Amino acid sequence: MAAVTGNPVEVRYAQAVRIAVVVIVAVWHLGYDVLLLTRDQEIYQPRWAAFAAWLVLAVVQVVGSVLLLRSRLSAATARTLAVIAVAAGAMAVAAYPSQQSIGDFSWAWNTVGWFGVLLLLERPIGEFVILLTVNTGVTVVAMTLDGSLGEPVMWARLIAVTYATAGIQLAFALLGRQLHQEARRATRTASEQARSLARDAADEAIHAERQRRYGDLQHRVRPLLRGLAGGELDPAAPAVRRAAAIEAGRLRRLFAETDETPHPLLHELRACADVAERRAVQVTLASYGDLPPIPAEMRQALVEASLRVLAEARDQARLTVLADPDEVVVSVVAGVGPDAGFEAPDLLPTSVQFDEEERELWVETTWAVPGGG
Numbered sequence: 001m002a003a004v005t006g007n008p009v010e011v012r013y014a015q016a017v018r019i020a021v022v023v024i025v026a027v028w029h030l031g032y033d034v035l036l037l038t039r040d041q042e043i044y045q046p047r048w049a050a051f052a053a054w055l056v057l058a059v060v061q062v063v064g065s066v067l068l069l070r071s072r073l074s075a076a077t078a079r080t081l082a083v084i085a086v087a088a089g090a091m092a093v094a095a096y097p098s099q100q101s102i103g104d105f106s107w108a109w110n111t112v113g114w115f116g117v118l119l120l121l122e123r124p125i126g127e128f129v130i131l132l133t134v135n136t137g138v139t140v141v142a143m144t145l146d147g148s149l150g151e152p153v154m155w156a157r158l159i160a161v162t163y164a165t166a167g168i169q170l171a172f173a174l175l176g177r178q179l180h181q182e183a184r185r186a187t188r189t190a191s192e193q194a195r196s197l198a199r200d201a202a203d204e205a206i207h208a209e210r211q212r213r214y215g216d217l218q219h220r221v222r223p224l225l226r227g228l229a230g231g232e233l234d235p236a237a238p239a240v241r242r243a244a245a246i247e248a249g250r251l252r253r254l255f256a257e258t259d260e261t262p263h264p265l266l267h268e269l270r271a272c273a274d275v276a277e278r279r280a281v282q283v284t285l286a287s288y289g290d291l292p293p294i295p296a297e298m299r300q301a302l303v304e305a306s307l308r309v310l311a312e313a314r315d316q317a318r319l320t321v322l323a324d325p326d327e328v329v330v331s332v333v334a335g336v337g338p339d340a341g342f343e344a345p346d347l348l349p350t351s352v353q354f355d356e357e358e359r360e361l362w363v364e365t366t367w368a369v370p371g372g373g
Contacts (some may be wrong), residue, residue, distance in 0.1 A: 015069075017176040018121065025118045029054075029061055029111055036107045043105055044095040053092035057111060060085050064119045076121045082131055085115040090138045098146045102139065102157050109139050109161070110311045113169040114116070121176060128173050132166045142353045237294055248275045269319055269330070272303060276310040281317055281334075289323035293315050298367050301347035305365045306332040312342055312361060331364040 037044075037054055044050035060081050067073035087155040092108035100106060116131040140158070148154045226234035235244075261267040266287055273283040294302070309332045310317055317334035335358070336342070342361055344350045 014122075017114045017179060019066050021114075021118050021121055021172075021176070022069060023067070025061055025114050028114055029057060033057075033107045036105065040105055043097050043100075045097070046095060049091050049095040053088045053095070053108065057085060057108075057115065058086040058089075060088070060115060061118070064115070068118065068121065073119070073122065075123060078123055079127070082116060082119045082127075085112050085119065086131065086134055086138070088112075089095065089135060093138055093142045096142070101147045101334055102143070102148075102154065102161055106139075109135060110165045113165055117169050117173050121173065125173065125177065128170070133321075135164055136166060246308055263287070264332075265291060265294055265302060265328075266295075266321065268299055268303050269306060269321070272307045272310055273317075273319060276313050276317060279313075281310070281313045281315060283313075283317045284318065285319040285321075287321040288324070289321075291321070291323045291328065292369055294328065294367070298348075301345070302328065302365050302367055304345045304347055305350050305363045306330055308342060308345070309334050309336075309361055309363050310338045314359075325369065327369055328367045329364060331362065333360055333362045335359055336361045 033054060037050060041047055041050070064073065064078070067077065089108040089112035091362045093106070096106055100113055102109075112135045113132060116128050116135070118129050120131060121129040143154060143158065183348055266285070267287060276283050304320060313334035314337045315335050317332060320329075320331045320333075322329040322331075337359070342363070343350065344352050344363065348365050350363060354360070355362070
């Protein structure tokens with residue numbers, strides 16, 4: 001089971017398995033092993049070797065448990081502690097009475113196996129299998145040296161004990177990995193479903209907002225087209241031309257909004273400028289500073305005043321976008337005719353200046369960046 005540092009659900013599952021292993025090892029070593037050592041301490045020879053092995057394993061247990069619970073048990077540390085645990089187990093086995101490598105007094109084999117679960121829980125399963133094999137080999141060597149391995153009864157007992165100890169420990173290690181994999185699979189599925197729902201909700205919201213805007217445009221454009229088609233409106237009238245230019249710019253801006261571009265605001269302003277250029281107005285567009293992400297409704301508000309000024313432009317216009325961490329400012333300066341009738345939209349803070357002598361209209365719209373200074 002690999003170390004977990006990501007999804008909270010995966011972390012909780014992994015931590016639950018870690019706590020379970022730590023508790024099992026603590027109860028086994030501080031309870032069962034202590035009981036055997038204190039009850040029959042006189043049979044271990046030398047006695048100090050058995051107690052020294054227990055003490056070394058206790059230190060390994062404390063260090064490994066603390067590092068594991070804090071997710072700081074590195075591969076090198078885990079392997080080093082596992083080697084020390086196996087060596088301590090071998091020292092304990094050497095202190096057993098003859099013919100008692102498997103019996104009522106042998107405690108180290110089972111204990112070292114559980115230490116392997118503790119220390120190699122988050123390592124590849126192959127490393128744990130190697131520890132179990134080496135740990136079993138220590139007992140087999142001890143039985144060979146004292147001659148007990150030649151007895152059929154001891155062979156049967158060895159197989160039974162191996163199955164009961166190493167089998168349970170290996171099953172527990174595999175179960176821990178399986179729980180982690182299931183947790184990862186469940187959280188991944190839940191995350192994918194959440195992202196899918198979020199995308200669907202966003203798509204629905206965008207679609208609804210566009211439908212609303214199309215409805216608003218239709219509400220404004222339909223009377224204009226009907227009036228022109230029915231002869232009720234004079235195409236040569238300045239007010240009619242102004243209204244047509246504004247609605248054409250809004251349509252172009254709305255179409256441009258769906259394009260994938262690195263700077264949507266500049267793209268939408270360029271779309272509005274194209275409408276003015278079709279009327280032979282020379283439009284220049286300049287941008288200074290790094291544009292932050294701007295919501296669609298704020299871009300619409302920033303563009304609206306410029307769109308209306310461009311509808312009034314007579315021969316030339318200059319669009320300027322200034323961006324800094326605190327605000328985004330869109331300004332437009334355009335030469336207008338004597339019949340200009342500009343009305344500032346009530347969407348964002350907008351300043352309007354008119355040079356009567358030069359017949360220039362200067363409009364500036366400001367959006368304060370949320371969280372800016």
